[in-house]
Amino acid sequence: MSKQYRDSILISIISYFGAAIGYINKILLFPNFLSTEEVGLANILVSIAAIYAQFSALGISSITLKFFPYFRNKEKAHNGFLFWANALLHIGFLLTTIAFIALKPIVVTYYSKNSQLLIDFYYYLIPLSLLTLYYNFFESYLRSLYKTVFPAFVYEVILRLGITLAISAFALKLINFEGFVTLYVIIYAIPPICLLFYTVYLKQFLFSYSISTPLVRLRKIIPVYGLYSFLNNASNLILLTIDSLMLAVMMNLSSAGIYSTMLFLASVMQIPFRAIGKTNGPIVSDFWRNNDLKGLSALYVKVSSLNLLISGWLFLLLWCNFTNFMQMLPAEYAAGMYVFLIIGLARMFDSYTGLNGLILVTSNKFRIDLLFTFLLALITIILNYLFIPGYGMEGAAFATMLSTVIYNMLRL
Structure with missing residues (x-):
């Protein structure tokens, strides 16, 4: 068994264990005590922090996956890659934070009527976004x-156990809701701190301040690729989160709460997909570097077939037991039934x-992917704007499904 498939299996096991903890948090504890x-x-804060962190990163995560193989050399501290990447991260975060503070009056205008609670906790997003960026x-x-x-273990298991402790403390009335949100944000420091110590343990926390040969050789393509990746990743996150954000604006946070709970239930279907994607990212980069198109094609066919089989089976399992899930939730969550159906079909196709x-x-x-993503982000916003007023949560779900199908068809 190859290392990537062995790791995929391990990550899938970890992810499902984490999903079980997430199920306790999002399906049992959150709805019954909040x-x-x-x-x-709680869910919108994480979504906005993800977008905030993506803007701050300036494409560095994608740059790392694509170009780190050219810098990899432990004896030379990976040719200064870690130093320059961290410098870029912090510059990006500083600029994004300045914009975030300056834009607060506009956010208040849109969210204060139906989602005042988000305005009350607006500045909690700054530390939460920084922690997300580091992770x-x-x-x-x-x-x-x-x-x-x-x-994967730290994020899927340790983080979620921390959230379990936070919501349990709130349920036991040890803290009020403000204390819960504060603890919720603090818990997000656990993953980046663990990864920092793990990197040090691996003796890979290597800094070099010199301008290395790979940096000079790639100095023109890296900024261009970073810009395109930044725009692409930001547009991707908009595709994933705009439905919940627009529900909070056009309806209220309660609708966004029910909707995001259904999204979590549907996300279980994509655990194998995410696990395989994480382990195969470096493999895909190496295939491109070696111009091994045959190997790349074979990998794509295997992964697609496996994902369809697993996600289809999980969708049927979840849909057939949906009423059983709803019995564990307050009655108002039953309104999310068709949201789950629509989103589940979209996730299976994805x-x-x-x-x-x-x-x-x-x-x-x-560059082509950026064009596709940007256009689809625009289309998704328009579809949500058209469908939410008349169809509410189901309208947001249908807009997401339609944009997901179009997006992936263009990428084929």
Whole structure:
């Protein structure tokens, strides 16, 4: 058994164990001890932090996956890669934070009517986003070193156990809701701290301040690739989160809370897809580097077939037991039934198309993927704007499904 498939299996096991903990958190504890509005806030904070971190990163995660093989040389401290990447991260975070603070009056205008709770916790997003940024970078750096299992364990298991402790403390009335949100943000420091110590343990926390040969040789293509990756990743996150964000604006945080709970339930279908993607990222980059198109094609076919089989089976299992899940939730969550159906079908199709996005963004055709992603982000916003007023949560789900199908068809 090859290392990537062995790691894929381990990550899948870890992810399903984490999903079980996540199920306890998102399906049992959150809905039963938090109001739908408070559930909406907790989930929206994470979604916005992901976008914030993506803008701050300036494409460095994608740059790491694509170009680190050219810098890899432990004796030379990987030719200064870690130093320059961290410098870029912090410059990006500083600029994004300045914009985030300056844009608060506009955010207040849109969210204060239906989602005042988000405004109350607006500045909590700054530390949460920084912690997300650190985790994303160290995770991509370790992936490039073919260390994928431990980062998955920290994020999928340790982080979620921390969230379990936070919601349990709130349920036992040891803390109020503000204390819960504060603890919720602090817990997100656990993954990046663990990955930092793991990197040090591997003796890969290597800094060199010199301008190395690979940096000079790639000085023109790296900024261009970083810009395209930055725009592409930001657009991708908009595709994934705009439905919940627009529900919070056009309806309320309660609708966003129910909707995001259904999204979590559907996300179980994509655990194998994410696990395989994490382990195969460096493999795809190496295939492109060696111009091994035959190996790349064979990998794509295997991954797509496996993803379709597993995600299809999981969708049927979840849908057939949906009423059983709903019995564990407050009655208002039953309104999310068709949201789950629509999103589940979209996730199954997304899994089937396999590694198309990863293959495209690590190729010389990465500019095309940016065009597709940007157009689809725009279309998704328009579809949500049209469908949410008349159809509410189901409208947001249908907009997401339609944009997902179009997006992946263009990438094939």
